[in-house]
Amino acid sequence: MAYKLPTDCLNEIFEYLEFDKFTLHSCLLVNHHWCEISVSILWRNTLNIKFGYRNSFKTKSSILSTLIACLPNESKKLLHDNEIFISTPTSKPLLFNYASFCKILSIYQINKMINSVLKNSLLDSKDGNSLVVNEIIKMFASQITSLKKLTYTFYHNNRNISFPHFPGARDLSELCVSSDLSSDFFYQLSQICHNLQSISIKFYDSITNELNELISSQNNLKNLYLSASDGSWADIIPTITKHSHTITKLKLYIDVSNSSYLFVSSFPNLQELIISSFDGVFEDFKKLQYVNFSKLQILKIPYKCPKPEYLMKFLENNGKNLKKFYIGGSDKALRSSIAKFCPNLKSLFIIFRNGELEVLKNTLSSCKYLESIKIWCGTDYLSEKEVLETVAKYSPSNFCELKIHHIIIDSDASPDYLESFFISWERRTPKKLLSFIIIVDAEFDFTYSCEILEIIEKYDDLGIIKFITKSEEEEIEEEEESYDFK
Incomplete structure (x- = not known):
């Protein structure tokens, strides 16, 4: 008789596969039980996928058609009566209520997905798109029993969204909003949601009393992101400072001179501070x-x-x-x-400038616990050859990640020199796998020669290095995601 793993055990195993979508998708085919657990994880954050990078129009269309199939009959009838016909994956009942698995919901992404899928179609109209958005949001509000993250900002100034009563939001831990949302929305949340760990606010216009009340009513606020590019956060500072002893992460985006950030000095337990301008x-x-x-x-x-x-x-x-x-x-x-x-x-x-090799040497020698460094290489900056030589000779024993951001088209490091660097790394004590990461600007068509790539592949296969290439956009995005809030 075959042994069946208990659900709790399977859940714990599958949680480790959350970022390995290929393996998780293969679990869908084992049996109904495995399929249900896999689907619950895959749909947890489905609406927040990065459509602009790796996800095709087909993927977006598939997600939207599945959501349309999940709509209650009254919503389907409303769309039909308004001559909005979006095909569903099957005429048969769906295996699962996919919408109920969602834990991370982005109104922005719902808008973006629907506008993208319906663009250039006979169904594309501002009112029609808003109707689809509203019915899908109403479905999520009624089906999600425990929402963890909500992002609610306007997309292309689409203000025809009505946000319904959302009892599942009482478990929210992360909220990303713009200050010009309706006061009723902030009032609803302030009545049921008191355990937010992270709040992100983009400021427009004036601050409502309801938004102030929502922030004031939190019990243990830890992360705060304030963005003042088109407005000021001055009216909300007294409310924010009430949480000065619990907030440990603070990110500020400032492009208006009337948004003072001297209030930061009142946060004695601050562990992370990001100031962008x-x-x-x-x-x-x-x-x-x-x-x-x-x-x-x-x-x-x-x-x-x-x-x-x-x-x-x-x-x-x-x-x-x-x-x-x-x-x-x-x-x-x-x-x-x-x-x-x-x-x-x-x-x-x-950013070390050309001629500052001694500054880099001194930094590597003095910072004994340094594990990772990111350096620009190019005409006005240090050369790749200089960086490799200095890292090999002066980096501390725990060092394990070198990021080189190329501001040039061609590398000045020869195949022999690069191999010499890898050999010296292999001989280091203690041995450390080196993450060798190349970051390239979109405007430059940087590539290593075939000969260099063969050497890199050789030492990657040997387990001496782990070679990774990224675009500048991917690097920025990953850097943002290394924090618990955006």
Whole structure:
């Protein structure tokens, strides 16, 4: 008699396959029991898939047709009466109620999917698309019993969405919204949802009392992302600071000068701080440089940065605790100060200019716990040959990840030189698998020669390195996803 694994055991095993979609799909074919568990995981985050990268029109159409098949009869009749006919996968009843498995819901992605599938079809109309969106949202609201993440922002200014009562949202742990949503939506959530761990807000117009109440009513808010590109968060700061002792991760996107971030100084338990600004709105950093964050471990300023002297003072006060430092813009004095002020770093991205090889050497020698570094290579920056030679000679014993972002078309490293680097890595003590990651700008058609690729493949097969190539967009996206909020 064949032994049957209990459901709890299968669930635990299949959870490990969540990011291995190929293997998880193969489990669908074993039996009905395995199929149901696999489907529940595959549909948990189906509506948040990255349509713009690897998912085809066929995939989007398939998801939409399945959702249409899941609609209750009254919704199907409403679409039919409005002459909206979207084919379903089968005329027979579906095996599962797929909508009920969803745990991560994005109104933005629903809009995007429907507009994409119906675009250029006879069904494509603003009112018709909104009707489909509304019926699908109503279905999710009635079928999902425990929603974990909700993203609700407008798509192409489509404001004809009515958000229904959603009892399953009481279990929400992550919420991403824009400030100009209806006050009724924020009021509904504030009445049932009190355990949000993460809130992300894009600011437009004025702040409603209901949004303030929603934030105020949370019991243990930890992650906060505020984006002020077309509005100000000034009216919400008093409410935010009520959570100053529980918030540990803070991400700010600032492109308006009237959005002060001095309130950051009142967060004593901050562990991660990300400040993004394309316009260089950093006047507040003049005061922030003197604040001590005793628990800060991650600092990321990916685009324009404060004046170097401000940031150097900040690192003098806080650098010893930093584990990760990511800075897009800097000068030589700031780059040189990292070795002195940030000796405990594990991960670093900073742009070394041409002629600053000694700065890189000193950084690798001084940061004894460094495991990963990302470096630009190109005409105005260090050459790949210089980087490989320096990493091989000066990187600390725990070092295991080298990211090279090519700002050129061709590499200056010869096949012999690259093989010499891999051989030296193989001889290191202790032995560490090296993640050798190449990042390429979309505007450059960078490729290694066939001879170099053969050498890379050889040492990849030997288990000396793990070779990975990425586009700049993929690298940015993965960097964002390394945090619990966007």
